[in-house]
């Protein structure tokens with residue numbers, strides 16, 4: 133059995149070689165000849181999976197080690213009898229930690245406390261829901277906008293996008309990309325939306341580039357609109373608009389979800405789905421795959437305040453690293469994908485063991501996703 137895997141998928145060779153012969157290939161562009169005799173194809177978001185790619189090929193199963201699925205024509209796969217699995221939620225924690233790193237950095241730069249800000253979350257699923265919980269653990273007010281969940285009758289205080297525009301100081305997008313349909317999210321943030329944002333609003337897009345109309349955003353920023361902007365995703369990728377990049381406050385190469393844990397979860401989720409598909413179901417423990425983190429343990433003396441939280445967050449991951457790397461190479465063909473392929477190891481907050489002499493600090497850090505313990509004797 134031949135299993136093609138994207139070369140940017142940690143642990144894929146290790147896991148899938150339990151099931152067959154593994155061949156690692158680039159995802160953009162994917163070498164088409166390799167598909168002729170492949171039984172299964174494991175991709176990332178850069179590979180468009182549709183009739184054009186797979187018609188007449190031997191592939192019987194496609195896995196994508198990603199949360200987003202807009203690169204996959206799942207309706208065509210279903211009618212062609214090709215099995216399919218994504219990796220929902222695999223990298224949600226990573227995106228939440230990216231958003232925190234960005235907001236804490238902007239707070240320090242611009243002299244505001246996050247606890248005084250209202251955060252509007254558009255799309256309250258795996259990413260948005262976790263972000264809501266961590267913000268609320270810190271006493272930060274959130275406003276939630278998720279029409280599909282509201283229409284399903286989910287119990288939460290859902291608001292309209294207009295309410296977020298009027299009341300939120302931060303608006304952060306975490307929706308799938310839907311190009312049409314009742315919940316179309318293509319250009320959800322269009323020129324009219326952007327123009328109505330309050331002065332000083334922080335706009336974050338860490339879902340899919342086209343959810344924010346990039347041309348309209350550039351027009352507004354060039355006209356001097358007072359916004360802070362964090363963009364992890366671009367319209368289009370990989371050839372982002374360098375003029376826009378030069379106007380935004382945080383610019384990264386679609387790496388918000390790129391923790392080692394997030395990528396490893398993506399690989400294990402599609403591995404488990406494929407092993408079940410071929411009748412050899414098996415489970416994988418993430419701990420058996422991950423190496424020890426760079427920082428083992430740290431002691432926090434006294435209570436946790438925003439400034440100590442910022443230092444802990446940035447010890448694990450500081451978004452300025454990725455912002456600087458992208459600015460250095462933006463506009464050079466091939467470099468966006470190279471940055472993503474050669475991404476430096478990044479871990480989640482849970483990898484940091486924090487010993488606290490303050491019980492409340494330990495409890496709060498655990499709620500936020502750190503691995504904290506209370507030890508009054510330290």
Ligand SMILES: NC(=O)c1ccc[n+]([C@@H]2O[C@H](COP(=O)([O-])OP(=O)(O)OC[C@H]3O[C@@H](n4cnc5c(N)ncnc54)[C@H](O)[C@@H]3O)[C@@H](O)[C@H]2O)c1
Pocket residue numbers: 199200201220221223224227254255256257258259260277278279280281306307308309310315316317320338339340364365386387388389390
């Ligand atoms: N930048 C990255 O590295 C990265 C990482 C993970 C996910 N993503 C993107 O973020 C998206 C969200 O990730 P997730 O794991 O939370 O997905 P999810 O499916 O768990 O949650 C998406 C939420 O958005 C809501 N939604 C759908 N259409 C909407 C609309 N028009 N307006 C408001 N809400 C809407 C859904 O009801 C759902 O609750 C993914 O689809 C993916 O495209 C990007």
Ligand SMILES: O=C(O)[C@H](O)[C@H](O)COP(=O)(O)O
Pocket residue numbers: 140175176177178197198199200201223386388389390
């Ligand atoms: O949808 C997702 O899961 C993310 O956007 C993912 O991090 C994208 O990374 P890629 O698959 O392009 O490596």
